[in-house]
Amino acid sequence: MREVLRSADSIPTSVVDPIAGEFDALSPAYDVISAARTGQPAGAIAGGPVRALQVRAVPPAPLPMAQAGALVPSPSSVDGTLPLADRFGRVASDIRISLTDRCNLRCEYCMPAEGLPWQPREEHLTADEIIRISRVLVGLGIRTIRLTGGEPLLRKDLPEIIAALHAIPELEDVALTTNGVLLERQAAAIAAAGGARLNVSLDSADPEEFKAITRRDDLDRVLAGLVEARRHPELRPIKINAVALKGVTEGALDGLLAVASSVDAELRFIEPMPLDADRAWTPDDGLSGAQLRDLLAQRGELRPVETAKSATAQRYELGPGGQVVGFISSVTEPFCASCDRLRLTADGQLRSCLFSHDETDLRTALRAGASADELEALIRGAVWAKPQGHGMNEPGFEPPDRPMSAIGG
Numbered sequence: 131m132r133e134v135l136r137s138a139d140s141i142p143t144s145v146v147d148p149i150a151g152e153f154d155a156l157s158p159a160y161d162v163i164s165a166a167r168t169g170q171p172a173g174a175i176a177g178g179p180v181r182a183l184q185v186r187a188v189p190p191a192p193l194p195m196a197q198a199g200a201l202v203p204s205p206s207s208v209d210g211t212l213p214l215a216d217r218f219g220r221v222a223s224d225i226r227i228s229l230t231d232r233c234n235l236r237c238e239y240c241m242p243a244e245g246l247p248w249q250p251r252e253e254h255l256t257a258d259e260i261i262r263i264s265r266v267l268v269g270l271g272i273r274t275i276r277l278t279g280g281e282p283l284l285r286k287d288l289p290e291i292i293a294a295l296h297a298i299p300e301l302e303d304v305a306l307t308t309n310g311v312l313l314e315r316q317a318a319a320i321a322a323a324g325g326a327r328l329n330v331s332l333d334s335a336d337p338e339e340f341k342a343i344t345r346r347d348d349l350d351r352v353l354a355g356l357v358e359a360r361r362h363p364e365l366r367p368i369k370i371n372a373v374a375l376k377g378v379t380e381g382a383l384d385g386l387l388a389v390a391s392s393v394d395a396e397l398r399f400i401e402p403m404p405l406d407a408d409r410a411w412t413p414d415d416g417l418s419g420a421q422l423r424d425l426l427a428q429r430g431e432l433r434p435v436e437t438a439k440s441a442t443a444q445r446y447e448l449g450p451g452g453q454v455v456g457f458i459s460s461v462t463e464p465f466c467a468s469c470d471r472l473r474l475t476a477d478g479q480l481r482s483c484l485f486s487h488d489e490t491d492l493r494t495a496l497r498a499g500a501s502a503d504e505l506e507a508l509i510r511g512a513v514w515a516k517p518q519g520h521g522m523n524e525p526g527f528e529p530p531d532r533p534m535s536a537i538g539g
């Protein structure tokens with residue numbers, strides 16, 4: 131329970147938050163956290179004008195030592211040298227930053243044909259705001275930033291953002307997830323900006339099937355985008371992500387394997403998740419990783435490939451040619467126990483988990499003048515409270531309010 135300490139004349143002086151520690155009551159960080167957690171408009175609790183004061187944090191009382199899934203002692207929350215850890219001992223090192231909720235495709239497992247009520251552009255983080263938050267995140271130990279959407283290539287300032295990310299010294303890895311429709315036109319500019327590891331979403335290499343899934347006749351543009359990307363060493367490695375759709379992917383396998391091989395890309399299959407805007411998802415919509423491995427094993431021997439502990443995909447080499455295929459099986463083989471990922475939405479909400487029901491509003495804090503320390507405290511508080519897992523297989527599971535297109539993959 132949060133405790134409010136008061137001066138003699140009952141003005142709130144500081145607040146002890148069980149997760150984020152103690153804050154000066156008048157700091158923007160205090161306001162925003164209160165707003166995020168109590169739903170009251172920012173500033174309502176503090177009551178006075180917002181002043182940027184130095185945030186002090188006192189770590190909460192230590193908790194019992196870690197067993198798998200058990201809570202772990204919280205590190206002192208604003209000691210910058212300490213890892214960006216959650217209560218389960220997982221350390222965040224990877225963030226997906228959504229640049230927009232808009233998309234130029236209408237995939238039937240993601241959104242309705244008419245699209246969604248897009249967020250006003252002024253609510254989206256500017257390039258400068260993205261970089262400011264990214265600098266704080268990298269200071270906290272984030273080493274990979276993946277740019278996503280909606281469709282990130284719809285952002286005109288994408289090359290500028292990529293170049294500015296590459297200018298952050300400790301950032302090791304910039305990646306980009308795109309549907310590839312605008313890739314042929316923008317590949318050179320992205321490469322010139324310093325490049326990015328590329329994930330291209332493609333569920334079928336059959337024009338009619340592609341059109342039926344995406345409600346757009348753009349397969350040729352996606353394939354041309356892959357060929358163009360292949361020409362730029364700054365856009366490596368290339369991975370193709372196919373959502374594993376029952377009644378579709380079985381027939382699409384050979385076409386996808388051929389496209390992936392032609393552009394020297396790794397092909398990964400993603401189990402569909404309950405993040406569609408129509409809330410129509412059922413567990414029977416998709417093919418599981420195990421089912422797909424059985425199907426691919428009919429095409430050649432599958433040999434496991436060593437993969438990083440926190441990686442989302444289980445990877446294999448297929449047949450004599452050794453083409454690499456991967457399986458992202460978050461529904462049937464969850465990988466939450468080793469999750470090192472965070473998400474920042476286009477409108478500046480930090481999500482510690484794809485399926486979080488909680489968000490921390492970094493945009494309001496930033497625009498209210500929050501210092502790097504205050505942003506850091508907000509981020510640490512949010513990460514500390516990260517849920518143990520997605521809970522999809524638990525009774526009473528509720529998908530998050532936001533669809534995937536407004537979170538970013």
Ligand code: SF4
Pocket residue numbers: 460465466467469470471482483484485517518519520
């Ligand atoms: S569902 Fe959440 S905790 Fe699990 S892997 Fe995804 S982001 Fe991580």
